Amino acid sequence: MFGLIFPEIVESHTIKIEGLYHLFVKNAVKNDVSVNESSTIFCITGANMSGKSTFLKDFGLAVYLAHLGFPVAASSMRTGVFNGLFTTINLADNLNKGYSHFYSEVLRVKQVAEEINRTKNMVVVFDELFRGTNVKDAYDASLAIISAFARVRGSVFLVSTHIIEVAEQLCKMKNIGFGYFHTAIEGKTPVYNYQLCDGVTNERLGMLIIENERIIEIINAADQ
Numbered sequence: 001m002f003g004l005i006f007p008e009i010v011e012s013h014t015i016k017i018e019g020l021y022h023l024f025v026k027n028a029v030k031n032d033v034s035v036n037e038s039s040t041i042f043c044i045t046g047a048n049m050s051g052k053s054t055f056l057k058d059f060g061l062a063v064y065l066a067h068l069g070f071p072v073a074a075s076s077m078r079t080g081v082f083n084g085l086f087t088t089i090n091l092a093d094n095l096n097k098g099y100s101h102f103y104s105e106v107l108r109v110k111q112v113a114e115e116i117n118r119t120k121n122m123v124v125v126f127d128e129l130f131r132g133t134n135v136k137d138a139y140d141a142s143l144a145i146i147s148a149f150a151r152v153r154g155s156v157f158l159v160s161t162h163i164i165e166v167a168e169q170l171c172k173m174k175n176i177g178f179g180y181f182h183t184a185i186e187g188k189t190p191v192y193n194y195q196l197c198d199g200v201t202n203e204r205l206g207m208l209i210i211e212n213e214r215i216i217e218i219i220n221a222a223d224q
Contacts, residue, residue, distance in 0.1 A: 019075025
């Protein structure tokens with residue numbers, strides 16, 4: 001009914017998934033992804049609402065279910081056995097401890113780094129690192145952290161970023177793969193196909209979305 005499959009377990013630091021999709025999305029678009037010992041990081045770019053976060057959740061869920069011995073929502077999957085799975089998706093601040101969103105992100109990345117040093121062989125999913133700080137710090141921090149993780153052997157990483165300049169700099173590294181979700185513009189309306197393509201996109205749609213919602217017009221009307 002759902003087209004689930006049991007993954008093939010292999011003896012390598014590899015995850016290759018074909019036809020990965022979201023189980024609860026009607027008519028979900030299927031995508032392929034691969035990370036391995038020669039390409040340990042897969043970096044994803046794309047405009048707002050193009051599908052980056054959903055894809056990362058699909059990937060993380062597939063890895064988790066595969067390690068439990070359950071079937072996954074994909075056409076096929078080959079995976080090594082990893083020692084753990086870390087994600088930073090929808091990370092929140094912590095009012096009880098007085099942690100800002102940014103500091104929560106920093107502590108999460110530190111936790112990942114410490115765990116990789118202890119146990120090795122991890123799967124890590126980062127969704128738009130350091131969104132809780134200013135653009136300059138987010139750029140510098142994202143580039144430094146991802147570049148450092150790219151030198152780690154034995155673990156694999158899926159990373160999304162909305163800072164295109166970060167991805168462009170990472171292209172200089174040999175062991176990072178790249179994919180992007182394309183968005184077409186029809187008139188002034190973004191049209192998403194949720195299909196993962198090879199490479200890095202330079203699409204920027206934030207202001208278009210704001211203009212389509214007429215936010216500036218609404219604010220100006222309140223001043224009259």
